[in-house]
Amino acid sequence: MKFIAIKMLHGDGAKYLGLIFGVTFATLLMAQQVSIFIGLMARTASAIYDVSESDVWVMDPRVRYIEEVEPLRDVELTNVRSVPGVAWAVPFYKGLISIRMTDGLTQQVQLVGVDDVSMVGICPKMVMGDANVLRRPQAAMMDKNGFIFTWPDQPLALGKEIELNDHRLVVSAICKASQTFLTFPLLYVSYETAMEITPPQRNKMSFVLVKAQPGISAADLATRIHDTTGLQALTNNDFAWRSIRYILQRTGIPINFGITIFLGVIIGAAITAQTFYIFVIENLKQFAAMKAIGVTNAQLLRMVLLQTVIVAATGYGLGIGMTALFFQATKDLPATAGFILHWQVMGGVLIAISAISLFSILFSLRKVFKLDPAIVFRG
Amino acid sequence: MTIAIDISHLNKSFPVGDDVVPVLHDISAQVRLGELTMLVGPSGCGKTTLISILSGILSASSGDVSVIGKSILKFSDREKVLFRRENIGFIFQQYNLLPALTAAENAALPLLAAGVAKKQALQKAVDVLSEIGMQAHTEKLPRQLSGGQQQRIAIARALVHNPRLIVCDEPTAALDAKTGQGVMEILRDVANDQTRAVLVVTHDSRIYRFADRILEMSDGRIVGDHLPDNFVHKE
Structure with a gap:
């Protein structure tokens, strides 16, 4: 039944592209924005880590981050x-x-x-x-x-x-x-x-x-x-994290990035869920025919899950690829220098995309499971 | 002659709001192997409800239905699905083929659902398609075929797993007279096999002559059990 699931998915090119777009968009937005955010935070600490010869920074007790100087x-x-x-x-x-x-x-x-x-x-x-x-x-x-x-x-x-x-x-x-x-x-x-x-x-x-x-x-x-x-004396790591915490707590940067990432998740999930739902609704008669013929709910579940995995993997791959291309293309620009796609970000986005995809099919699956195969006899 | 379907005092009601609307009333009838039985009657008389129950798709309110010797109303939902997969072939009015699959893949669907390997399932589907004159179209998609050709694929899908009972819902309703006649000739041949029964729900009086027996329904009841010649004259 796997190849039937794949053929059903690819059979409607427009909807397939719509599903892929939703996941790609969500992946790109999340991976890029999280990476830029991490890059910015790393920049906060880069002046500290660039001084590799020393072990401890000593400063006025009122200093809260690297850019804030209280003369000694x-x-x-x-x-x-x-x-x-x-x-x-x-x-x-x-x-x-x-x-x-x-x-x-x-x-x-x-x-x-x-x-x-x-x-x-x-x-x-x-x-x-x-x-x-x-x-x-x-x-x-x-x-x-x-x-x-x-x-x-x-x-x-x-x-x-x-x-x-x-x-x-x-x-x-x-x-x-x-x-x-x-x-x-x-x-x-x-x-x-x-x-x-x-x-x-x-x-x-x-x-x-x-x-x-x-x-x-x-x-x-x-x-x-x-x-x-x-005086305030901090190891390189402690000073770096004190500087990062200051930016996190005292500026609107995390909120700004957080909103963008949140919107990416919501819009990506909405596009994906809606397209999946439409995909299932428009194929209800086909699912009903399969149920009448003898395809079990478990088989239908496996088919829909396979379709979801294909869409999620393709969209995630494209989104991560586009993010990597973006950072590769802009690595020499002063504004984006040093921003990279971390493997931890890739892992986190993969988890988020998996969650979005599973959420997207929940309503669709319910519709398929509750589907009365008798509708195939109704003209 | 062996009995394929034995219906005994079957009743079915549907809840509508706070009321219960009876649809089938104390139906008792038999469908025999080696026969093509037609179920006829006006719209809303309960034909679709009856074949849905006979196919194990709907449950009944009371009574008993035995299909190929099995009392299917006692089955769980899963048992009904597995029973359908093994023993019943379906032919629908609108064909209900999967548009993304080729003719052979569509025809192989019941075998694939039963876990038969893809290669063997497709080979068997091609064999059945060839038997009904569709050997030149096995790799075509449904949209590349005419209505009659699509219905032949649906017939192949209904026959590919050698079911004992073929249930057809208005198989000629979407076809012109000549094409419909061709489809009925195939079903007539299928019914000549003494191990199979074909049950056809239809409004199409042009195909009554292909039947061995005609069960007439009205207002949720079987009101007549006719030979085709008698029924045509009655009509």
Whole structure:
């Protein structure tokens, strides 16, 4: 009876395509939106994970996420270094500031100041130039996407001059950094340069990056630093998740994505359920004839389930394929760089699509089971 | 001659709102193997209800029905389905072929439902189609065939599993006179097999001459059991 179920399904091309469309649409919407949402959350944490050399971030207790900076007193660096178990601790600057290009236009950037000696916190992958160039006066390094954003339609090139608080800087290196939650260009300078060119204020140090001595766990060291200095000290993972939780709890982003995903599920389920229902209603006489001839309800159930599995698998495959193609096609665009289709998302969407498909056939199956085969005798 | 269907004091009522409407009244009759029996009568006289009960599709309110020696009213729903699958072949007024299946696949349906392997079922279906002159059309879809050809596929579907009873509901109603006559000739041949009975519900007086017996119904009752010649003259 399997081939009969398949032939019945394929027999009406328009309805078959309608069913496939419903499932594909729901799959695409769910997989794409969930992936973008996860990508955005990952961007929140990418600035933290890009600093791979250190184990612990130390910051003001009021800091709730990576983009929120409460400056620390310079003496805190010494205090942290004095905590037992600290191998080394270096200052790290992070802040938003405006730059002016030679044509007079201004652009806001994320200024990152890294320790002059160790260069801890520097952009991990070089595209052009050398990271050590930051030790020179007036040298800066910009991330590739930031360069494209700042000078669109221009090829990547070193030597671009910018002005920052009446200080001249030269873009002497270009690197590839992970996209951050704020899409402003990343401009790396040495910590000393950052202190010189940022507006004067009493405290400027944003974070202290700490490495634990061998044999001491990052979590233990973070607790020790907090107990000793009263500052907030978090491991890389803890800080990343604190930043993500802040975005989840304090912004409308999850609600916005949630609504889109919810609508995808509802619309996909509605299209699929309605088309399945119409498919069954229009085939009632055929089902009735089969029941009269001697096809059992169990056989009909297996036929409808097989049809459902075919529709769900085809629609899911197409939807996931289209999602993967979308991310492949947009992987080099700054707006979508770093967004990927995770296998966990594929698994979750598969479960959702299975549920939608089963829900869709519930009403149809009831109709088939309750069907009186005597209708075949009614002309 | 063996009895194919034995109906004894059969009654059937349908609930309509708070009322109960009787449709069949104390029907007793027999259909014999090796005969083509016609069930005739005006619309609404209960013919369809009666064949639905005889086929194990509807239950009765009271009485007894024995089909091929089995008292089918005592069967569970599942037993009725399995009994139909094995012992009854159906021919419907509107053919009720599956449009996505070829002629051979449609004809093989009862065998496939019974779990016969696809290849064997299709071969048997092609054999039966060939016997009724449809060998050139086994791979065609119903929409590619005329009404008469579609009804022949329905006949092949009704015969493919060698049932003892063939139930036909207005088999010629959708066909022109010549095509209808061709369909009845096939059914007449089937009824000549002494192991089979053919029961035909019809309004079509042009085909009465193919019957061995005609059961006349009126207002839910069997009001006459005629030989065809007598009945034609009566009409």
